[in-house]
Amino acid sequence: MRDAPARVDAMIELIQFPWSPYCLVIRRILEYAGGAFRLVNIPPGDRSLVWRLTRQRYYEVPILREGRTVVFETGEDSQVIAKYIESRLGLGLFPREWEGIQALLWRYFESDIESAAFKLNDAYYEEFVPRAERLSYLRHKERKFGRGCVAQWRQQKEDLLAELAQRLAPCEQMLAHRPFLLGDRPVFADFDLYGMLANFLYSGHYRLPAAHARLQIWYALMASIRHPGAAMGRRRRSARV
Numbered sequence: 741m742r743d744a745p746a747r748v749d750a751m752i753e754l755i756q757f758p759w760s761p762y763c764l765v766i767r768r769i770l771e772y773a774g775g776a777f778r779l780v781n782i783p784p785g786d787r788s789l790v791w792r793l794t795r796q797r798y799y800e801v802p803i804l805r806e807g808r809t810v811v812f813e814t815g816e817d818s819q820v821i822a823k824y825i826e827s828r829l830g831l832g833l834f835p836r837e838w839e840g841i842q843a844l845l846w847r848y849f850e851s852d853i854e855s856a857a858f859k860l861n862d863a864y865y866e867e868f869v870p871r872a873e874r875l876s877y878l879r880h881k882e883r884k885f886g887r888g889c890v891a892q893w894r895q896q897k898e899d900l901l902a903e904l905a906q907r908l909a910p911c912e913q914m915l916a917h918r919p920f921l922l923g924d925r926p927v928f929a930d931f932d933l934y935g936m937l938a939n940f941l942y943s944g945h946y947r948l949p950a951a952h953a954r955l956q957i958w959y960a961l962m963a964s965i966r967h968p969g970a971a972m973g974r975r976r977r978s979a980r981v
């Protein structure tokens with residue numbers, strides 16, 4: 741959903757948590773585009789900025805602001821933010837020939853891949869969630885996934901890693917014939933998978949499965965690739981909490 745027309749000169753702001761898989765997707769797309777944007781990190785336990793900007797219609801992250809325009813998701817897999825960026829910057833993220841296929845892929849990535857990835861990362865939440873936020877972070881997780889869930893994820897680490905590797909096997913197969921999931925250029929599905937895996941790797945305790953050599957090459961490419969039309973040297977980021 742979005743409000744009000746964009747002011748042409750306004751800088752895009754991404755309101756986020758740095759480790760969130762969905763935020764990592766959007767951040768990477770903005771980096772890929774090469775224009776200036778600003779990161780605004782909010783405390784996970786205080787959604788008041790998101791609530792205010794969306795006029796009490798949304799409390800999740802990410803959301804995007806560009807001038808008076810505020811963009812946020814309307815459903816589980818609406819991809820409103822990525823489509824808004826596409827409409828503004830024309831990055832070729834949603835080619836018509838892959839409509840439907842991409843939706844299947846992002847549903848798989850945001851369920852089967854994400855559910856293993858975030859548990860493995862959250863097992864180390866004390867290392868990346870600011871001290872003052874840890875209690876509310878743990879409480880939020882335990883209310884959503886059950887008491888003791890984070891401790892369980894820690895114990896189940898090896899099983900979760902094996903599950904993740906197995907669920908990534910189709911991606912490895914897709915990359916046998918092309919550099920990106922669907923062709924010679926990255927599309928939204930590539931960025932979406934990238935975000936889920938960047939969340940998995942966020943704590944610094946893991947590596948991508950050794951068995952998936954092509955996925956490792958793809959990931960390194962996805963972490964640094966710029967759109968051919970990206971404005972070189974114009975990219976600037978700043979963060980505030």
Ligand SMILES: N[C@@H](CCC(=O)N[C@@H](CS)C(=O)NCC(=O)O)C(=O)O
Binds near residue numbers: 763801
């Ligand atoms: N479908 C949404 C999901 C966003 C989402 O689940 N964000 C999480 C953070 S990773 C969140 O804010 N959850 C609500 C909460 O923690 O209260 C999207 O693609 O952006």
